[in-house]
Amino acid sequence: MTAQAAAPDHDDDPTPKDAPLRKILALRHVAFEDLGGFVAPLILRGFGIRYQDAGYDPLDLKETDAADLLVVLGGPIGANDETDYPFIKDEIKAIEQRLKAGKPVLGLCLGAQLIARALGAKVYPNKVKEIGIKPVTLTDAGRASPLAALDGAPLLHWHGDTFDLPKDARHLASTDACAHQAFAWGPNDQALALQFHPEGTARDLERWFVGHSGELAAEKISIPALRAEAAQHDRAMRLAGARMLIAWLNQVYA
Numbered sequence: 001m002t003a004q005a006a007a008p009d010h011d012d013d014p015t016p017k018d019a020p021l022r023k024i025l026a027l028r029h030v031a032f033e034d035l036g037g038f039v040a041p042l043i044l045r046g047f048g049i050r051y052q053d054a055g056y057d058p059l060d061l062k063e064t065d066a067a068d069l070l071v072v073l074g075g076p077i078g079a080n081d082e083t084d085y086p087f088i089k090d091e092i093k094a095i096e097q098r099l100k101a102g103k104p105v106l107g108l109c110l111g112a113q114l115i116a117r118a119l120g121a122k123v124y125p126n127k128v129k130e131i132g133i134k135p136v137t138l139t140d141a142g143r144a145s146p147l148a149a150l151d152g153a154p155l156l157h158w159h160g161d162t163f164d165l166p167k168d169a170r171h172l173a174s175t176d177a178c179a180h181q182a183f184a185w186g187p188n189d190q191a192l193a194l195q196f197h198p199e200g201t202a203r204d205l206e207r208w209f210v211g212h213s214g215e216l217a218a219e220k221i222s223i224p225a226l227r228a229e230a231a232q233h234d235r236a237m238r239l240a241g242a243r244m245l246i247a248w249l250n251q252v253y254a
Helices: 036-044 061-066 087-100 110-118 146-150 202-211 213-218 223-252
Strands: 022-028 047-053 069-072 105-108 123-134 155-163 170-174 182-185 191-194
Touching: 022 061, 036 047, 036 223, 061 087, 069 087, 069 110, 087 105, 087 110, 105 110, 110 123, 110 155, 110 182, 110 191, 123 223, 146 170, 146 223, 155 223, 202 213, 202 223
Parallel strands: 022 047, 022 069, 069 105, 105 191
Antiparallel strands: 123 155, 170 182, 182 191
16 A cells, blocks of 8 residues: 555556545546645545546546545636536536535635535635745634644645635635635535645646646746745645645544
8 A cells, every 4th residue: 555655646547456445536627737745645545546537528426426535626717617618517516416415525726616616605716816835824713624734834826716605614714815715614524625736746836837838927927936936845735735634534534
């Protein structure tokens, strides 16, 4: 198991050879925005991982409902773009179905916005695009949640939209540029929505720099500067993200 966890982060099938205790289905919107630094802690926790590519692989609601954990990953499209990307409606339906059944969902960036929509909240452009590495400010609820592991830690941010807090959601984190960075909803925080990217690593960003080159140029963001910052903080980002993830899994599956 340890050897499997040490495998490259970007393996499309990082599942151990022995039967996993639980199964993750990760909805992926672009090939380079995957589970990243979360792969090793998930495998060590006994999860098998399978990716499904949005708009390419048919979305089967029976399959999304059967997974022990559904993870909805990020991407450059918007949570309101269902006219251009009809699969967005299917993803929202899959999230709604799982939440009604009391099953856990983790949303990262676009995934967090889709959870917000599934819970009836609005998603809309943030006042600024937030791209870079910086910590979040935890609320009192955030400090009492698995996000306590992120307190003061450098984290990757890469988004242009934000969301209102859904009804009955617990606000967990903010930044100076985005008031709603994270929320939890439901028993044991079965839905965890994170606007930032705790799965991000310096290695992963090399693919993002290519895939999002147009956006970076439009925002006049220096790739060498962001690369150097990511390299400086890579270990801290990985550790904080892994600790938060394990704490949330322990809570959900208590």
